[in-house]
Amino acid sequence: MNKGVILVDVKAPRGTQDILPSESEKWQYVEKVLTNLCRTFNYKEIRTPIFEHTELFQRGVGDTTDIVQKEMYTFKDKGDRSITLRPEGTASVVRAYVQNKLYGLPTQPSKLFYFGPMFRYERPQQGRMRQFVQFGVEALGSADPAIDAEVMALAMNSYQQLGLQSLKLVINSLGDDASREAHRNALMEHFEPYRTALCNDCQIRLNQNPLRVLDCKDDRNHPAMKNAPSILDYLNDYSSTYFEEVKGYLDQMGIPYVIDKNLVRGLDYYNHTAFEIMSDAEGFGAITTLSGGGRYNGLVADLGGPETPGIGFALSVERLLMALEAEGITLPIDQKxxxxxxxxxxxxxxxxxxxxxxxxxxxxxxxxxxxxxxxxxxxxxxxxxxxxxxxxxxxxxxxxxxxxxxxxxxxxxxxxxxxxxxxxxxxxxxxxxxxx
RNA sequence: GCGGUCGUGGCGAAGUGGUUAACGCACCGGAUUGUGGUUCCGGCAUACGUGGGUUCGAUCCCCACCGGUCGCCCCA
The missing domain is CATH 3.40.50.800 (Anticodon-binding domain)
Incomplete structure (x- = not known):
């Protein structure tokens, strides 16, 4: 009967996955726990489109970042508009904040959370999908260091609520514009004599974003790394006080952290507080970063809104589930x-x-x-x-x-x-x- | 995007340049006309990732592609 039919071998596109019933219950459970966590921290859900004008990410995430340069799913729609499947959530949330004038609401700061698929064109690996789900929060409108600490507390609790133990909160300060500029100049000056000894990538980074030279794996052991100027030595008074206060609030809440002065984030919009949460558990291979975030005081203005400070973080649900697996944690799912x-x-x-x-x-x-x-x-x-x-x-x-x-x-x-x-x-x- | 490695029924896993491609789990039926388990017996299954090439003949050898995975880049 079907002789004439050509059976095309249709599979899910590379880097995507089906979440079958046995797994989807875990997803639902995690989503429920995280949503409830947001309720206790008083963050409200925001849902934004899965695709945006390409320009949003070019301006928001930054033209020089890897995400924008080589990882975006960009296409022309039938109206000849350049559209991009969102590679991350912050740009969209900030765009919605500006467009809907949320800054005009009496309830500030605006504390928002989101949950949804993100898209990045990369070579897939375990824990690195082309379509993956992020949960994230953004707090817009406050430059109180206590809210930096609050976001980190929420981030840590996202994992702890589910029973994860092997967690490490790593923090750093990237300083404000003035601090960064001073540091940048110092870095270029410091590495210039060793330029030819650095790897090819770093030679380029040295001009474009010398900060990134610091976390290069090839040149990690180069002697020039050891005494490279640290951003922490170039923080001006405001930045350095800010960082001290953030740490102080973390101490108040009893949240342990380590400082990594080489922690650099890959998106252009960050300043001041930057942090990542890593897993110490076995079985992660190259994937150790469970989530990351930081402060972005210039982003709202960059996207056409009033000068407004902001901070946020995002975690990958796939990696969260991997971490649970690695620690042997089974979620209490009623299968009866x-x-x-x-x-x-x-x-x-x-x-x-x-x-x-x-x-x-x-x-x-x-x-x-x-x-x-x-x-x-x-x-x-x-x-x-x-x-x-x-x-x-x-x-x-x-x-x-x-x-x-x-x-x-x-x-x-x-x-x-x-x-x-x-x-x-x-x-x-x-x-x-x-x-x- | 670069390098390594892997790809056999739903799952796990043998195997070979040559007539019907093992086995285990799972599933279905019977022994046991209406009560879950065990045991025994029997049965089911679009299986050699896709496309070329070498060959009289390829699941096996070669090439390309696709997909997984590991490392790199980078990130969540």
Whole structure:
């Protein structure tokens, strides 16, 4: 029949994945925990488009960044507009903040969170997908160092709430514009004599963004690295006081951290506070950064809004789940089914359809056989679905207008009149949950 | 984007330049006309990533591509 049909081998595009039911429950659980965490920190959800004008990311993320230069999914739509699938969330959130004039609301700072897929064209690896899901928060409108600490606390708790232990909060300050400029000049001066000894990439970085030379892996052991000027020595009074206060607030909350003066972030918009959360757990390979964030005091103005400070962070849900796996943490996901209806005989099958629907309308979770299985096999199916109760409906029950309800764990079975079944199950399911 | 490595039924995993490609798990049925387990017996399955090439003949050898994975770049 299908001889003439050409079967094309259609697969999900490279770097994307299907999240099947066994996994999606974990995703839902994580999303629930994180959403609830945001509630306690009083962050509200914002949902922005999955694609934006390309220009937003060029201006927001920065033209010289790798993300913009080589990792964006950019295409022309039918109206000849250049569109890009969002590679990160901050630019969109800030754009929405400006466009909708959220800065005019009386509730400042604006504390927002988001959850959704991001897209970057990279060579895939475990923990590095072309489509991946980020959870992130942004706090806009406050330059209080306490809110930097708050965002880091939320970031750490995102993992701790789920039971992760092997975490390391790494922080640094990138300073304000004046501090950065001074540091930049010092770096160029410092490395210039060694220019030819550095790797090719670093020779280019030296001109474009000398900060990035600091975290080069090739040149890590070059003697010039050891005594390279640290940004921390070039912070002006405001920047350095700010950093001290951020650390102070972290101490207040009892959140441990380490300072890495070479921590540099790959997006242009950061200044002052920069941080990453790493996992110490085994089995991560090259992927150790679970999440990252920082302050971006110039971004709102860059995108056409009023001069407004901001700070945020984002984590990858894929990496979060990997970290849980690596630490052997299983999420408390309820895989049980309340009821499974086993029916035997033609007439009973008809009644089973009616009864199943009736129970469902009463809010009871119930399923039945659709594979024409034998009686015994239906029981096995109920077992595989981890059914708490099995409702047996055969010819005899049908005649007597009853069903047999079996509690699977104890094996105890009771006859229940059909017209009392909803009440009976509701009572059983409420009371019975404790010892399940 | 660069380099390494891998690709056999739903999953795991043998194997060979040559008639029907092992096995295990899972699944279905029977032994056990209406009660989950075990055991035994039987059965099911679009399986050698795709496309070329070498060859009388390729799942096996060669090339390209696709995909996974590891490292690099970079990042979440």
């Amino acid at each position: 089914l309340d009821c499974y209806l086993v029916a035997l005989g033609e007439e009973a099958q008809k009644e089973a359809v009616r009864l199943t629907y009736q129970l469902r309308k009463a809010g009871i979770q119930v399923d039945k056989d659709y594979m024409d299985r034998k009686f015994k096999a239906q029981f096995k199916a109920a077992d595989r679905l981890h059914a708490k109760y099995v409702i047996v409906l055969g010819e005899e029950e049908l005649q007597d207008k009853i069903v047999n309800v079996k509690h699977m764990k104890s094996g105890i079975q009771k006859e229940v009149p059909v017209n009392q079944l909803v009440d009976y199950l509701n009572k059983e399911l409420q009371g019975g949950n404790e010892h399940d």
